[in-house]
Amino acid sequence: MIAIVDYGVGNLKSVNKAFQYLGFQSLITSDPKEIDKSDAIVLPGVGAFKDAMEQLKKNDLAQCIKENVGKKKLILGICLGMQLLYEKSYEDGEWEGLGLLKGEIVKFNSQLKIPHMGWNKLSKRFDDDLGRGIEDGEYVYFVHSYYLDTHAKDDILFNTQYDVDVPAVVRNGNIIGMQFHPEKSGGTGLKLLRNFGELIK
Amino acid sequence: MIAKRIIPCLDVDAGRVVKGKKFQDLSDVNDPVTLAKYYNDEGADELVFYDITATSEKRDIFLQIVEQTAESVYIPLTIGGGIRTVEDFKRVLRAGADKVSVNSAAVIDPQLITAAALKFGRQCVVLSMDVKRNEDKGCTIYTHGGRINTGIDALEWAVKGESLGAGEIVVNCIDTDGIRNGYDLEITRKISEEVRVPVIASGGAGKSEDFYQVLQHGKADAALAASVFHYGDIRIRELKSYLDNKGIHVRRC
Numbered sequence: 001m002i003a004i005v006d007y008g009v010g011n012l013k014s015v016n017k018a019f020q021y022l023g024f025q026s027l028i029t030s031d032p033k034e035i036d037k038s039d040a041i042v043l044p045g046v047g048a049f050k051d052a053m054e055q056l057k058k059n060d061l062a063q064c065i066k067e068n069v070g071k072k073k074l075i076l077g078i079c080l081g082m083q084l085l086y087e088k089s090y091e092d093g094e095w096e097g098l099g100l101l102k103g104e105i106v107k108f109n110s111q112l113k114i115p116h117m118g119w120n121k122l123s124k125r126f127d128d129d130l131g132r133g134i135e136d137g138e139y140v141y142f143v144h145s146y147y148l149d150t151h152a153k154d155d156i157l158f159n160t161q162y163d164v165d166v167p168a169v170v171r172n173g174n175i176i177g178m179q180f181h182p183e184k185s186g187g188t189g190l191k192l193l194r195n196f197g198e199l200i201k
Numbered sequence: 202m203i204a205k206r207i208i209p210c211l212d213v214d215a216g217r218v219v220k221g222k223k224f225q226d227l228s229d230v231n232d233p234v235t236l237a238k239y240y241n242d243e244g245a246d247e248l249v250f251y252d253i254t255a256t257s258e259k260r261d262i263f264l265q266i267v268e269q270t271a272e273s274v275y276i277p278l279t280i281g282g283g284i285r286t287v288e289d290f291k292r293v294l295r296a297g298a299d300k301v302s303v304n305s306a307a308v309i310d311p312q313l314i315t316a317a318a319l320k321f322g323r324q325c326v327v328l329s330m331d332v333k334r335n336e337d338k339g340c341t342i343y344t345h346g347g348r349i350n351t352g353i354d355a356l357e358w359a360v361k362g363e364s365l366g367a368g369e370i371v372v373n374c375i376d377t378d379g380i381r382n383g384y385d386l387e388i389t390r391k392i393s394e395e396v397r398v399p400v401i402a403s404g405g406a407g408k409s410e411d412f413y414q415v416l417q418h419g420k421a422d423a424a425l426a427a428s429v430f431h432y433g434d435i436r437i438r439e440l441k442s443y444l445d446n447k448g449i450h451v452r453r454c
Contacts, residue, residue, distance in 0.1 A: 013297055017272045047322060113397055115324050117368070118203040118422075119246055119452045139204060139452040141277060143324045161202065184277050184299065186241070186454055 002026040002197065003038035007055040014183040015044055015078065018190060024197040032064035039200045041068060045080030049089040049105065052080055053097065062098060069100055072174045076196050079144060082177030091146050100175050103150025110163040115145040122158040122168055130171055130195050131157050140185035147179065204452040205416045206246035206423035207437055208401065209430045211236060214253050216262040231431065234269045241274040243437040244454050248274065249425060252282030264296045271297025281329055290317045302327035302371060305344035308351055311365055318366025328367035330358060332388060333375040340388050347375045355388065356395055363396045370396060371425065373403040381407030389419035401425050409435060409443045416449050
């Protein structure tokens with residue numbers, strides 16, 4: 001069972017339906033007990049970093065997620081959900097994240113249009129089971145104004161180009177993040193979600 | 202770099218897809234969910250559903266259609282038509298929409314754009330404008346399906362819309378809509394050069410070259426069309442291959 005964490009933000013239905021379409025069992029929940037019982041966690045997210053962290057803390061979800069990840073349970077952070085996995089974000093201030101991975105979330109400093117919104121290309125950095133069947137240059141759908149800045153370059157499986165190298169898919173063992181919306185990225189997004197689901201043993 | 206987008210638009214009345222010719226003469230074409238899946242498979246980059254249902258009691262049918270569509274396609278879905286309040290935004294976003302477009306209501310109450318952008322993020326607020334050329338070589342904003350001339354200058358409205366919080370602007374040209382003789386390149390380009398948010402061209406697609414023209418010379422970030430896709434005159438897959446060959450950056454899948 002894949003637990004999709006509901007903490008009052010965004011549209012979780014698409015992620016849930018995508019997993020079910022792919023043949024995985026999933027549910028949307030805000031109950032720490034359900035998350036403890038699950039085989040994998042999905043942390044979605046749309047909106048502001050600060051609000052999201054407050055919601056996670058308020059509902060004891062932050063602690064629950066940290067404990068489960070500590071026990072090597074798989075977690076996938078999507079969009080803001082990926083950013084929340086990191087130590088800190090500079091979105092309208094300076095806010096502490098879950099700190100499961102090393103790195104900071106910083107604002108685009110670019111002449112290009114912000115948010116970085118639309119279909120952009122993935123470029124592969126490392127082979128990994130998570131990226132199985134994904135060719136260099138496949139497109140995925142992004143919507144974000146901040147991006148990951150990290151020294152942990154070995155965690156970055158795919159980048160995308162938007163003036164700078166934007167980490168698009170990251171993985172450090174059981175901890176996975178996708179900066180784009182796989183549930184809105186057509187066939188490529190579904191392949192990535194399937195690969196994630198298949199990592200569950 | 203971000204790919205230029207091809208967006209089929211579906212006008213939905215009481216749960217069925219229709220296509221207007223100059224906003225009149227509606228004829229029933231197909232089932233929205235089936236059509237959405239078809240376009241998804243063809244390589245559409247996004248879908249727009251436009252609710253033209255006149256009676257409020259039939260509005261719930263539309264929300265069900267949005268829900269069913271969001272459950273069966275995995276590309277962004279934009280909803281428009283009859284959006285007047287922040288509460289309306291919330292209803293369609295809950296049903297599974299990724300973006301919401303406002304037209305007449307934003308002209309009547311521009312603060313709606315700001316309120317929605319603050320609550321849901323500017324990335325999901327799309328300002329759709331119906332523009333018509335006037336005798337002074339400019340363009341004017343029309344509302345209520347092209348029936349009311351507001352006298353507002355189109356360029357000014359686009360700039361204001363962006364500053365109020367719109368994350369994207371749809372420029373629908375009334376003069377070219379339904380004629381299938383090409384988009385209005387000049388108006389599209391002028392607006393695109395004036396704002397920093399993506400501009401979606403609408404109204405007038407008849408052949409593949411029209412898409413090339415508006416994406417290249419009209420400087421649009423995306424091109425929206427309805428009937429050429431619904432009637433099968435242009436296949437999205439072939440259109441994208443054509444655009445790719447002409448050097449336009451599009452998503453191939």
